[in-house]
Amino acid sequence: MAPTLLSPLEARLRDIRRQLDDSERHRFSALATSSDQARRRCHEARLDHDYRQAFAVDVDRILHSRSYTRYIDKTQVFYLIRNDHITHRVLHVQLVSKIGRTIGRFLRLNEDLIEAIALGHDIGHAPFGHDGERILSELCLAHGIGHFLHNIQSVQFLERVERKGRGWNLTLQTLDGILAHDGEVHDQHLTPCGAKSLDDLETEMAAKRLQPERRITPMTMEGCVVRMADTISYVGRDIEDAIRLGVVAREEIPEECARVLGRTNGAIVYSLVTDILANSHGQPYLSFSGEVSAALKRLKAFNLERIYLNQRIKCHGRRIAELFHLLFERYLSDILQERRDSVIFRSFLHDMAPEYLTRHRPAEIVRDFIAGMTDRYFLAQCPPELRPEPVTWPVGRPETAAD
Numbered sequence: 001m002a003p004t005l006l007s008p009l010e011a012r013l014r015d016i017r018r019q020l021d022d023s024e025r026h027r028f029s030a031l032a033t034s035s036d037q038a039r040r041r042c043h044e045a046r047l048d049h050d051y052r053q054a055f056a057v058d059v060d061r062i063l064h065s066r067s068y069t070r071y072i073d074k075t076q077v078f079y080l081i082r083n084d085h086i087t088h089r090v091l092h093v094q095l096v097s098k099i100g101r102t103i104g105r106f107l108r109l110n111e112d113l114i115e116a117i118a119l120g121h122d123i124g125h126a127p128f129g130h131d132g133e134r135i136l137s138e139l140c141l142a143h144g145i146g147h148f149l150h151n152i153q154s155v156q157f158l159e160r161v162e163r164k165g166r167g168w169n170l171t172l173q174t175l176d177g178i179l180a181h182d183g184e185v186h187d188q189h190l191t192p193c194g195a196k197s198l199d200d201l202e203t204e205m206a207a208k209r210l211q212p213e214r215r216i217t218p219m220t221m222e223g224c225v226v227r228m229a230d231t232i233s234y235v236g237r238d239i240e241d242a243i244r245l246g247v248v249a250r251e252e253i254p255e256e257c258a259r260v261l262g263r264t265n266g267a268i269v270y271s272l273v274t275d276i277l278a279n280s281h282g283q284p285y286l287s288f289s290g291e292v293s294a295a296l297k298r299l300k301a302f303n304l305e306r307i308y309l310n311q312r313i314k315c316h317g318r319r320i321a322e323l324f325h326l327l328f329e330r331y332l333s334d335i336l337q338e339r340r341d342s343v344i345f346r347s348f349l350h351d352m353a354p355e356y357l358t359r360h361r362p363a364e365i366v367r368d369f370i371a372g373m374t375d376r377y378f379l380a381q382c383p384p385e386l387r388p389e390p391v392t393w394p395v396g397r398p399e400t401a402a403d
Contacts, residue, residue, distance in 0.1 A: 013051035020053055029108040031284055033220045033393040038171040040157075041198055054171060055112035056351055061168040062116060067157045073374035074122075075129040077238055077307065078245065080316050080375075082392040086241050089122050092233060098123065099273060100229035103286075104222065106277050113222040113228075116170070117177030121226060125155025126371045127378040128320055130308070136370060137212075143332070143363035146209035153371050154178045155205065161368050165356030172198055177206065178222030180216040181230055186300060190224045191285035193217040208279045209307065224286045228276060235299055236261075236268030242307045246394040254302055260295035270316035272296065316388040323382050328366055335362040344369050 006014065022033045038054030047057060062068055071090035078086050097118035104114045124146070126132035137148035138297045155175050159167045176196055208214045218224050233307050242248045252264050254289075261271045275292040288296065334342035348369045349357070360368070370378070 003151050010049065010051075014049050016051060017051045024110075027108065028110065029221075031107075031221045032109045033113050033173055033222055034110065035112070038173060039198070040169050040171055042169050045168065051154075051185050053112060055110060055116050055174065058116035058168075058170045059112060060175045061170060062120045062123070062158070065123070065158065065162050065168065067162060067372065068119065070293060070372065070374050072124070073376050074125055074250045075127070075132075076234075076241075077129055078241060078393075079128045079131070079320075080388055080390045080392045081245065081313075085244055087237055089125060092120055092237070093119050095233040095237065096226060096229045099232050099269065100222075102273060103229060103276060103280075105223050107221070107225070107280060109222050109225060113173055113177070113220065114225055116174040117181070117226040118156060118229065120154060120170075120174065121178045121181045121230065122150065122154065123157050123178075124150040124155070124371060126150065126153075127373050127375045131314065131317055131320065132324070135321045136328075136367065139324060139328045140330060140363070140367055145361065145363050145367065147212045148367060148371070149208060149212055150371075151179050151181055152205050152209060153368075155201075156368065156371065160356060160359070161372070164351050165353030172196065172201065173220050173267050175223070176201060177221045177226055179208075180218040180223055181227050182216065184231075185215070185227075185228070186231075186293075187288045188290070189285055189330065190225050191217075192221050192229060193219055195219065202349055221286070228286050231296070231300070232269055232272045232276075235272075235296065235303060236265035238303055238307055239299075244394075245313075247313060248306050252306070254298055257295045257299040257302065260291055261299065268299075315391065319386070319388045323378070323386060324370070324371075326386075327370060327378070327381055328358060331366045331369060332362055335365060348372075 021035050022037075024032070028034060033055075035053040035055060047054075050057065052060065071093060072088065074089040076087045076089055076092050097115050100114040100118045101111045103109075104111045126136045128135075133148060133150050140146060140148040155178055158170055158178070160174065162168050179201065204216050208216060218227060239248065239253065243250055250263055261268045272288070274294065275288050276286060279287040279289050331342065331344045333339075334344055339345070344366070351364070371380070
């Protein structure tokens, strides 16, 4: 094959990228993941001459994915609620990215890799947050395709569904960080496990689909940062949303948590980031102090009891479960009966790459289609008479009321 001829400008930009790659040896910690360590499933010759560094390419690809666009109407915690100030996933992943990059800058890690993992980590979430994830997992188990887990589904979308089944060919390090983010798990210390291969990634995904409680450790310090940043970004923010909706009151935050971390999201984020920097700088791991870790664990337990399991905010839960079952069975029947006028053929499978069709069973195709829906699109597929009506919270206040 003849070598690619570059224009003078392209050659200059490529040289600058090489200088940036070389400078990482001096700027980065020895624990950081350098750009020249990036590994993709398929080599792309054109990237050899791209002026963007390897993980910056991943960031751009995730930002331009259709899955990223759908973050705009993916619920974080509170669904079917009319209130313009409640957090959606599009904001959550930006907060994770910002917090992660702040930590990464002080620890001299690769901020591009942190950003790529952070922006992609929740792309696999089903409609209606963790309730939707639980319902879809029950359906997947009933149809013999293993548990549904949003971190696995994030890799599934980016590797096998996006670009009509061709995927984005992201780096192993980005995909591993997305798979291993597990922000609900509490870690005081987190040490990267070191080298993995793409085969290891596949093995871990298959094992976790069978055993959701199985722990997966990130291979890089950057992956560890995002896992910690995920928790930091949501724990205080969810409390602020709950206060805004009248679900909890600020004075109900446990005193032992408020004393150590603060009573506002800003104070909580600052306390957690400051503590992790103080306890992780120059170390081959990330760590909270014992006092802060204990306060964070207690605060997460408070959130679980008072917010995530609060039945007041789950008034539509039974109806949502019924609709998940209705749509899953409808689309599965459409595939098995080859009803080409069905939306799953017209909207999802149209022009899909042959390798996607040959590698996925009908139930897996239905899983991918439903998991990719926004809350609004999901409801639009349901019979009008069965669609639940959103509720205005707090009751009696306009949804755009100033705080």
